[in-house]
Amino acid sequence: MSLPHxxxxxxxxxxxxxxxxxxxxxxxxxxxWSATHQQIYRELGRLEEAGQIRALPTPVPVRGQxxxxxxxxxxxxxxxxxxxxAEDPKPLRSALLLRMRAAAVVGSAGLRAExxxxxxxxxxxxxxxxxxxxxxxxxxxxxTEPDRLRHLVLRGGIDLERFWVxxxxxxxxxxxxxx
Numbered sequence: 001m002s003l004p005h006x007x008x009x010x011x012x013x014x015x016x017x018x019x020x021x022x023x024x025x026x027x028x029x030x031x032x033w034s035a036t037h038q039q040i041y042r043e044l045g046r047l048e049e050a051g052q053i054r055a056l057p058t059p060v061p062v063r064g065q066x067x068x069x070x071x072x073x074x075x076x077x078x079x080x081x082x083x084x085x086a087e088d089p090k091p092l093r094s095a096l097l098l099r100m101r102a103a104a105v106v107g108s109a110g111l112r113a114e115x116x117x118x119x120x121x122x123x124x125x126x127x128x129x130x131x132x133x134x135x136x137x138x139x140x141x142x143x144t145e146p147d148r149l150r151h152l153v154l155r156g157g158i159d160l161e162r163f164w165v166x167x168x169x170x171x172x173x174x175x176x177x178x179x
Contacts (some may be wrong), residue, residue: 002033003033003035003039003040003043004043004046004047004052004078005079005082006025006029006033006035007021007040007043007044007047007053008047008052008053008071008075008076008078008079009029009079010024010025010028010029011053011069011070011071011075012071012076012079015056015068015069015070015071016068016069017066017067017068017069018037018040018041018044018066018067018069019066020068021040021044021069022037022040022041025040031129031157032153032156032157044069047069047075048069050074051072051074051075052071052072052074052075052078053069053070053071053072053075054069054070054072055067055068055069056068056069056070096114096115096118099111099114100171108175108178111175112172112175112177112178113178115168115171115172115175116172118164118168119164119165119168119169119172122161122164122165122168123161123165125157125161126158126161126162126165129154129157129158129161130158132154133151133154133155133158136154137150137151137154
């Protein structure tokens with residue numbers, strides 16, 4: 001259910017066309033809530049049908065022209081209600097952890113290489129998040145509540161990546177060299 005909320009959030013931050021929205025998703029919201037371009041366009045249609053967003057009027061309607069969307073009051077209220085609603089944490093689903101459990105039964109050939117690959121990916125993501133933090137969230141630019149909330153989301157990503165780097169490093173040490 002969160003894709004419509006992610007789209008409404010992005011459109012409230014800045015009215016956008018579907019293409020602009022998918023590009024923004026790839027650079028920000030997509031770090032913690034991924035969606036394909038098709039899913040985003042499909043959801044834009046649903047939100048428009050529900051009266052929560054609308055395409056901004058264009059001076060001269062042209063077939064195939066990009067539509068830029070904005071959030072209507074009903075969409076803002078829908079998002080506001082969702083922000084304040086209770087939601088239980090979702091159980092962790094990790095193919096890597098399942099793969100490790102399976103390796104305990106069938107053998108761990110190739111597992112070390114996969115753990116090392118994951119470690120490299122998490123280190124790279126951590127570096128990227130830290131660069132974003134330095135660029136977009138110096139202490140003097142965290143004066144408003146919206147800025148502090150955006151920074152907290154990024155800090156959550158940083159902390160999760162740090163966890164994975166530390167856990168994968170320890171897992172590789174515990175497994176020892178591959179036979």
